Amino acid sequence: MSSIYQVAEMAGVSVATVSRVINERGYVSEKTRLKVQEAINILHYTPNQAAQSLTTSSTKLIGLLVPDINNPVFLEQSKGINDYLKEKGYILMYAESGEDDEEMSNMVRRFLSNRVDGMILCSRDFTQFGDMDAIIEPALKNNVHVVLNGYVDSKFEIDRVGFDNVRGAYLATEHLLKMGHSSIALIAGTDSTISEERYRGYREAHIDNHVSLNPALVVKGDFRQHSGYEAMLKILQMNPRPTAVFAMNDVMAIGAMMALEDHKVSVPDEIAVAGFDDIIWCSLIRPRLTSVVQPKYEIGKKLAEFLLSRMNESYSGPGRHEIFGSRLAVRQSTVKSEQQ
Known part of the structure; x- marks a missing residue:
């Protein structure tokens, strides 16, 4: 099995540079990135996910919470989310809340204990929960970004995706x-x-x-x-x-x-x-x-897109709220x- 050191040696760069390419963190010139990628392909090098998460504080896990995984609407949204995240190298961790605020709060804490990088929370209606800010605050305090698939009145700058x-x-x-x-x-x-x-x-x-x-x-x-x-x-x-x-x-x-x-x-x-x-x-x-x-599928993709743009800091502005039209x-x- 090849190692990160072999990749660095073949590419003629440092181990730190290989790590930056793998984790997409820090500046690496396009020429160097291509050399590292070529060495990775030749050596069939696969980064150890556990070790990667320890060194980068990233697990590549995204928590997805839905009220009912068998509901066709949430199934299709989940597919859009998964397809977008998979393409970016992330893995979805699914959980069900059953439209119960206590269960939703428990699952948010469980996601945090599994060290997810971000969360997508879905509900038929977030306004039915007593205090959504109390549910999502533990995640935000741990620097874990959250996006929602509906309207909620929040003191936080939360991105939301909705439907007309x-x-x-x-x-x-x-x-x-x-x-x-x-x-x-x-x-x-x-x-x-x-x-x-x-x-x-x-x-x-x-x-x-x-x-x-x-x-x-x-x-x-x-x-x-x-x-x-x-x-x-x-x-x-x-x-x-x-x-x-x-x-x-x-x-x-x-x-x-x-x-x-x-x-x-x-x-x-x-x-x-x-x-x-x-x-x-x-x-x-x-x-x-x-x-x-x-x-539904497009809404799912937009939720994932919003989340990743927060996580990789390509967007750090006010909370966004995108409403999809209907026909x-x-x-x-x-x-x-x-x-x-």
């Missing part, structure tokens, strides 16, 4: 209104900023299209499939029955469509259904589900055959 929930819900509701539906039921999520924003889009689309809102058409869910199913059963009991349903996420929309299938109600001929997030299932179920497209993917669940 208001616009997304507006597009879905406006589409249903333009398809001739004036009675659109809403399957809402848990009390959260995301739910508030998506309700705002639903409400504003009604106002802008001069259609009156009926509070009785809003049925509470919890973003899970079963709650979508149960909400749809309540909607089916309404008199008069709505002709369209907008669910605040695709998982609830699919639950609603299952209830309609069980009760032999045709989609979209009797009730049109639209969802939110554009998870992979939208194109697999029949009829295919109309949904607001959230660029609607119109599919069979909202378009009758004669409207196609």
Whole structure:
């Protein structure tokens, strides 16, 4: 097995220079860097990760905390994060918080005990936690940068990546209104900023299209499939029955469509259904589900990009907040055959 000393000897440089090239720290001329890289390739030299971490204070580990790793939205975001970090030589350490502030705090401390270089924290809604600053402060005190995938009011200069929930819900509701539906039921999520924003889009689309809102058409869910199913059963009991349903996420929309299938109600001929997030299932179920497209993979990549730019000090300014735009993917669940 080759050593760092052999690499230095072949390249005609010092061991310290080889270390700077490997760890991308300190100045090395391009000519010298190429010589060192060539020696590494010829000798098939692989740096010892443990030894590297001791000498550079870097483990190349990034902690990723998500509420539910099985949720399709977080799965796709995680892929974007992992692909970006892997290309830069980092390894992801996954953990689940279950949307519990105590568990999130515990996992942040566990990440720190594993000496991660940075953290990406994901949640459906950070505002549900009592004090996010108290959760992230231990990391920042240890000079470990943190980025978040949503809105949080913080005293720290935290980078955040979000999505235009208001616009997304507006597009879905406006589409249903333009398809001739004036009675659109809403399957809402848990009390959260995301739910508030998506309700705002639903409400504003009604106002802008001069259609009156009926509070009785809003049925509470919890973003899970079963709650979508149960909400749809309540909607089916309404008199008069709505002709369209907008669910605040695709998982609830699919639950609603299952209830309609069980009760032999045709989609979209009797009730049109639209969802939110554009998870992979939208194109697999029949009829295919109309949904607001959230660029989950791209959001993940941006989170990773923000984090690394803090870690390598290419950016040290105020907290950044990037909001991704939305569009609607119109599919069979909202378009009758004669409207196609």
